[in-house]
Structures are given as structure tokens and as C-alpha cells.
Amino acid sequence: MAQQHLKLLDELLSHPRFQEWAVGNAPELDPYWENWTRHDPDRKEVLLIARRIALSFHTGVPTISNEYVYGKINQAISTAHTYQEDDTVDVKRSNQSFIFAAAASLL
């Protein structure tokens, strides 16, 4: 593949509208791409490679619902607060120890 083809491949894969079309989310762009490759076999080949690569990355995306993610987020916040409370208790304990030690040294 020639240098200019690699550059074209990079440009296509970096283009958000191309990515949308490549994974099937923008069928209205079909005529645009058909026109873009018309009478140009090199472009056609690069477009084919780019589309398949884009598609290959897109597939395998796990399907999870917003509700599921909300659940995970709430769990994380709740755990973070628990850690924070534990830290506060530890600090209080350590302060108490310091006060006791200070009081003992005054006795």
C-alpha cells in the first residue's frame, strides 16, 4: 500500500462521521461514500479496509444499561464514604491516643 493510501486510511479512521457511517449509524451517507469511491479503485480498497477496521473495533462492545451503570456508581460512592468514615475514626483514635499520652506525661 502506497504512502498516500496509508495517509488516507489514517484520515478516514480518524474522522468521526466516517466512523459513524462505518458502524452502520449513518446510512444516509451511503450515496456520499459511493460517489467518493466512484471511478477510483484505490479509494474503494482503502475505504473497504477502513470500514472493516472501524467495524472490528466497534463490535464486542458490551451492552450494559444506564441503570446498571448507576448501580455501579452508587456502589462506588457508598464505598468511598465508608473508607472516609473509617479514616475519620482512625484520625480520631490517633488524636485520642495523643491526648492520653499528653495527659499521662503531665501526671
Add this chain to the structure above:
Amino acid sequence: MLTLRESFRNITDEIIWERYREGNEAAFNEIFLRYYQRILHYGLKFWPDQLLVEDCIQELMIRIWQKRNVVNRTESVKFYLLKTFRHILFRKLKQNRVFSEKTEEDRLQEVSVEDQFIREETHEVLKNKVKVLLSQLTPRQQEVLYLRFYQNLSPGEIAELLQINTQSVCNIIHRAFQKIRETTPISNHNNFIFSIIQFFL
């Protein structure tokens, strides 16, 4: 909850990040509603154990929420999340002795995504197709292509994430493209592309 999301419509990640830094829980929610799935997808490319990967995302979220008052501004929330997540995942895999004492580079050579895929894949034909792919792209090439063209990170961001220089990232992409095309005979081209698709399924 979903109505609350409407208030973030058309608001950039970076502005939402600023609200999160002020302790806004809804902004924190929005960040992960936008990126949870992407991070999970990235993690599964490293290690096909959803439970372990989601544990790491959980740790990421806890850490991010805990740091809300001290964390800096960021120019790319996505990059910050992927970088922090990658660090957590690698540490976890090391703890689990998946990486043992080996360097990350060793790991990329030996415990690649394809290895995992092949280990779990029973279909003989598909196995062979992925083996063809294995001989074409290195794990690092795959990761770089994935980060560049699926996660849309810039070469500079990928360089920082992988701790290599930007020129190396560009070279890796260039070489991967060349391999994809040049080492595959034209007549087998569609078969080869098919194996790439199968690999990422």
C-alpha cells in the same frame, strides 16, 4: 435520574469535570455514564474477565470520587480516565501474578489479547484465522490502533499512556497499516479482514 442527565446534554466533558471537582455528584454520575462502557471495552481488550475488569472500574470510580477536592483540571477527561484505569488494571494483574515479575513489554509479547481469545475459543477454523491475525499485528500494534481509532486518543496521548514517544506511536500505526495490506495477498484480503472482525467480536 434520567431527567437529571438532560441538564448535561450538550455540555462538554471538561465542564462536567469542573462541576465534579466542586463535589457535584450528578456530574460524577454523568462522567461514568458517558465512559463506563468504553472503559470496560478497553479493559476487556487486555483481559477477557469482565468481573476483574469491572472490579478495576469500581476502584477507579472510588478513587476519582475520593479525589474530587484535590484532583486537577484536565484537558481530556477520557484520557485521564483511561490512563488511571490502565494503571489500576495493570497493578491488579500484577497482584494476581498474571504479569509476575516481567516487564510490561514482556507481558504484551506473551499475554496478548489474542492469546486469551485463542485460549477460550474452541472453534478450530476461527482459531486459525486469529492465528493469521497474530502473525500480522503485534499486541502493541493492536492496542495503538484501538486507542487511536476506537478511543480516538491523539498520538500524543497514546504516547503518554504507553510511555513511549509520539513518533513511535505514529510509526507503530504506519507499520500496522502496512502489515495489514502488504503481507496479505489481494485474493485473501477479504478473508484476512474477516479474521480481524472475528477477533474483535
